[in-house]
Amino acid sequence: MGTSYSSCSHSTTTVSTHSLLLTHPKSSAFKQSRFPNPDFKFHSTHQIPQTHLRIMSQKPSQVLGGKVEVGETQEGVSKRPMIDFHGIDEGLVEKMVYDALVWSSLHGLVVGDKSVQRSGKVPGVGMVHAPFALFPMPFPESHWKQAYELSPIFNELVDRVSLDAKFLQDSLSRTKKVDAFTSRLLDIHSKMIEINKKEDIRLGLHRSDYMLDEETKQLLQIEMNTISSSFPGLGCLVSDLHRSLLNHYGEYLGLDSRRVPNNPAATRFVEALAKAWTEYNNPRSVILFVVQPEERNMYDQHWLSALLKERHNVSTLRKTLAEIDSEGKLRSDGTLVVGGQEVAIVYFRAGYTPIDYPSESEWRARFLMEQSSAIKCPSISYHLVGTKKIQQELAKPNVLERFLNDKEDIAKLRKCFAGLWSLDDSDIVKKAIESPGLFVMKPQREGGGNNIYGDDVREALVQLQKEGSEADAAYILMQRIFPTVSYTFLMREGVCYRDDTISELGVYGAYLRNKDKVILNDQCGYLMRTKVSSSDEGGVAAGFAVLDSLYLT
């Protein structure tokens, strides 16, 4: 799912203290991450705010709002760092930090600074470099290739599932009763079924997220984002940054810049959008970016609109859902017109969370767009396919076989599925109460930061059993993944922090189809995100996530 930039600076995953203390006794890293490198010469007064470090003991529901992608993951403990930076020369780090900060500023690797009021509204003011890792994260080449190979298969799967309206409605029928947001999405979906709405041109810009399980060495899928997949614009810049740094400092580090794979996410997404625009076939039409009223991650989006204009001469329009409600209309032929301009594609960078729908106005806008003949990226069906409940349903035996024919493809997908269960599976619920550390409870509700870990899993399950209501339909259970922990260097607000971290790999995929013709089905690039994995309480200081790239090993 998509994310606002706040996900990066305010990521709010919480992990029970106890479960991590049991499995990961190392606790000294906290102080390292809390303070900037004392040897580093910037005269900074910034530290990680206390709120970011103290949230481990908070209830998930109490933490900050906003959609949090890193918060969707389930992480555990480490074995060994693959490349050890503990003994690195401090002078070298200092130079690299400075160069990296300069590079970010000159190359548009920037976000809005939350301390500057207008930075989420007006471009060009209140900018700060995006949080990034100083080094690319080591990652096995074989697993990277595996993730890339999966991308077109997932693209196709999403498309096939989206066409099975009954499967979507049935699978989500229990969720609908307990989750108001999913319920509204399903209502729109039902109405589209009623009017027999067909989407001839279907555009998917997805990102499938994975973690590498240290125990089993398996690449396991965390989730499939079918709406508002974030960071195609900035993520690829971090790959460029790392290659640039390794070109100059690689020999001191024993690292080769050619091992950082090329990352064309932004240009490929833009190519897909431009191709879809061409299929729509009106040279005067525009691409509508549906955005949040305040967006500090706007530059990630601006990279796409800038490239659309520069490389494809396609114009874009940025509107909030409320603006679309007031300025948008349908012509009798179904054409969507917003602010007087015909819309070829509705590209959602908002609308994935209940927070984006504070009133009926926003739902009217969503419905208006869905009814139109504009290409939706995503359509309501694609959006629903990306829900956790559908992810869990697809993991059931013999379900993939309903949508895909190729047995090899099915086997490849299944290989990356973590254990996924509905809470009506009493055996699994019993196991999870016994060994909560091996499970993550994921609410259907969007917005991130809502996952439940460790002893909280036990508590929540016991509570749901007592209540005996349908509330359990709001959750799925997922196998807890324990990824490799690496000691790394994290840059935020001009300060270099160092700590043990874990990483998540996302692979972007683009799918474009016009009726029977598949025009595009490809992987587009990757997103590596790295976050602090530990603190002196053993919890995950998830407030500190940065953009990263990968170093193939």
Next chain:
Amino acid sequence: MGTSYSSCSHSTTTVSTHSLLLTHPKSSAFKQSRFPNPDFKFHSTHQIPQTHLRIMSQKPSQVLGGKVEVGETQEGVSKRPMIDFHGIDEGLVEKMVYDALVWSSLHGLVVGDKSVQRSGKVPGVGMVHAPFALFPMPFPESHWKQAYELSPIFNELVDRVSLDAKFLQDSLSRTKKVDAFTSRLLDIHSKMIEINKKEDIRLGLHRSDYMLDEETKQLLQIEMNTISSSFPGLGCLVSDLHRSLLNHYGEYLGLDSRRVPNNPAATRFVEALAKAWTEYNNPRSVILFVVQPEERNMYDQHWLSALLKERHNVSTLRKTLAEIDSEGKLRSDGTLVVGGQEVAIVYFRAGYTPIDYPSESEWRARFLMEQSSAIKCPSISYHLVGTKKIQQELAKPNVLERFLNDKEDIAKLRKCFAGLWSLDDSDIVKKAIESPGLFVMKPQREGGGNNIYGDDVREALVQLQKEGSEADAAYILMQRIFPTVSYTFLMREGVCYRDDTISELGVYGAYLRNKDKVILNDQCGYLMRTKVSSSDEGGVAAGFAVLDSLYLT
């Protein structure tokens, strides 16, 4: 001369109210520039601070410190705008403003935001787009070509004059008595003469500034910057920005992006630095950037270091004069070593103003570097050639002939000389007291914002006559130039202002010589700077200067 970024946001030229009211009755523009376009939808609370608008009645010596380049100019009144933007479609402006702000953010057209404390020290934090004009400034192609043609001639002239130590010392002998800063520079120069120091490899990165006199249609030189010529990094980005905007909106405006000349200032300066580095001939040596302790215009400099590294694999080192004093040393063979690294070139982006020498430490550093065998950009001689007094001396009859042989070259130079006089010329002083509006009094003292205009010229001259001291040697008199006034759109801090403006064209030149061999003598690109020309008091609201490019007419 060079400038810190503060010159752009804090430019402090003052013009007497009366002189402008006499010649330029238009006064309604004030309110337009004071408030952002009310139709523009940014929810900004920013306006031009009162201090910027109220300085017209202040004494020059009272205005803000710092080196101010636009403050060096002498501007008067307008005739007609060449391209009239008064009736421009507001919707179009709004789109262009947004696109321009996005473009700046993504392409590194940024400066430090003065409201963010660390923004002058740490790269990547507290960034805001550089102030820029929304449209390129119309400028006659013939005059642009003339300015380009003059560049290599000036480059050569600077080199020749720099070799005539006696001419420099003699010309500045009276100035030395009343100007402590020039005196210190001359002391270093004298010591170099004493030890018979020769600069075999001489590198000049100059910028000659011009205004186009509306009355006479003459291109007249304002000054020659031989130290710290600013904005080669950001100025060329504004040309790119304008070409990008005209590519998309040019047809609505009747403007052709190909009329914005290509501006390779950054790459050419970097090529010159890299060639000089090659002449120095030590692959492990670095280029030392001498910088101010706080520098909000750091990205202009970072563009040069980034290009040096990316394109030429040359490393740079940033140090203040104080740091060089503590970390620098000379090896017995004259090699300059700073922080353990051998310095091939000392590139000054500080050291041009007395403010940069708060203690003896900074003077020691300057002296140390001057003694060394590193290439100085500029050497103390080059620096002195750029003083106003030398500019005035070179304008005297038969002086150019002492340094150049080519009569055509001499004629070309002389054609661009404005009237320049010493204050020991009693006829001119008399004329200036009678008609102060036709003159500008320029103090030798560096730092900008010190020029005297209008009735203040009369007052100052009468005062100097009464005193009867040598204090008049601190000034020169210059013909007042009255450039074209254009109505234009100025972007600052995300807000679009509109007002009548005047512009100044700078042409960058690079000169590199090794003994008898001239390796490089070329024009490198241009810098257009545009500033508000009027207020309701008729003065110049010089606090509002922006980077611009030019549109050939």
